[in-house]
Amino acid sequence: MLKFIARRLLFLPIVMLGVTMLLFGALQFLSPAMRASLYVKDPRQLSALNEVILKYGLNKPMPVQYWIWLKQVLHGNLGYSETAKMPVAVAIRAFFPATFELTLVSFIPILLIGIYFGTLSAVKKDKLLDQTTRIVAITGYSLPSFVLGLFLLMIFYGHFQIFPPGRYSLNVDLLVHSSRFHHYTGLLTLDALLNGDFAAAGDILAHLVLPATTLIYISVALLLRITRSSMLEELGKDYVRTARAKGLPESVVVKKHARKNALIPVVTLSSLLFIGLLSGVVITETIFDFPGIGRWSVIAAQQLDVPGVMGATLLSAFLFVVANMISDMLYAFVDPRIRLN
């Protein structure tokens, strides 16, 4: 097990090196002048374009520029993001908790709904409930997040005037940035509760409802399908027949026997699903103006903010590799047959 983790940890820097090289290579298709224009705020500064190019070494050969960037990163300096108007490391610390909170608020219902209805759907195969679940699932993954998001905004924010976009209202914005608000966890809902401010917690929660609904509806399909098909496979196995033959109640057969085994692929998949959510919130965050990593990475990519894109992508590649590792470890943990090999 230790050897396995060590090998994966060794793999991590290699993938991250590859990811950054690929991104850096792609961005070299832009001329030095185009990349320098990011630093020019005012047309009157255009005459200084050459100085900018020289200062940031933008006309040096690509490997040299990559080396300069890499040296900075190894010194812990990720650079300055022009789109976020702050250093990349600070931007990650500012945006990541928001994305994490949104992901967490969506992930828990996805797990519960996916496993509960996935199991039920398999047990009641081809009955009304199964058909309904399958239709919900297939419409969920056929609906683009930006379409669902705009529909929800139009109905709930436009018409009913509840569930506004953004992360909080103006008065909560002032509150969380004041000195009397303590940031215990970075998850604002929890922090507001810990600070004893229920009104603020309610406000933050209200802002989370629509983006979370979008994410849940679109992502629950995967878990429903996996649970259902895995459950169907288990229900057809001999040990289930044995359990039924010896007269165990059906609920025990389903819950204690079949579901425990059926959840093996579900458990291992869930860590990947979590990361998929974490890096897949790009569009959802953009629509709901939710200040997280996803929205920042899109703005950075659109405006070719090189340090910003590199920082955001490094973070997601890191999370992806770690999630893969956790997923493999979970697999070994829940399935003793793998551990023994």
Place this chain on the structure above:
Amino acid sequence: METKSKAAAMWKALKKRPLSLLGFCIIGFFLLVAAAAPILAPVPANSRSAYLIPEDGYNPEPKLPSAKHWFGTTENQYDLYYGMVWGTRTAFKVAVLVVGVALLVGIFLGSIAGFYGGWIDETLMRFTDIVLAFPGLVLAVVIVAVLGPSLDHVMVSVAAVQWPSYARLLRGDVLAVKEREFVLAARALGASDARILVRHIIPNSIYPLLVVASLDVGSVVITAAALSFLGLGAPAGYASWGQLISMSRDWILGSPGNAFAYWNTVFIPGIAIFLFVLGWNLMGDGVRDILDPRQR
């Protein structure tokens, strides 16, 4: 003869699955619309391209459906009906070209990696590891941002994000198939590497890949539309559903007192994209269920 009976068996299996049949009907409907586009929405005489939506004035405010504009107009008075009809062609173009190109690249590189092994395999697989470690959409956004916004570049970027998973999948199946006896027999008969690959190995290892690709069409369409939605796709006024949706973005809150004042700008293209993707997904599901009985 053999393929004919296979097709008949497939048709029989399909008839038992009303949802998959519905998928075929939806895509069939869109195909008809795409084919009949010049009849359904005649191109204005002075138009430079059929894909440019005619503009009726320059008022920024969208208009509701009327006798003159069946689906109403978007902001800047682009005719929504015309955009929807010709956008169907764009949607098919994106779906077929992106998946087709990604498949071709994936088949070429994946089969070579699996067949020859060694450093070719190692290099290629490490490269796919790297691409797959990216959040796909962010990588696609970077590629389009670097190449410059246009529909062609959207297609290039989505295909670039898509092919690595195909290459990996096919490589695995090629690895298994190349050990089989008929490959050895072909080699003993003096067949060249290219012939063995194209005539013997690929036809025997491609089915799982085709199933996966047919299930991917829907998500490819969503990704491409999402890039258009972010303003990285075709220029304003080009008939593309994603672009029409992005033009509705500033109007979703309606006018004061009436949130649904411009409902047509969101709902019409939104529902079209949804149905188009749903059709492909239902069809893909049917194909998968028929070819892979384990899931039934």
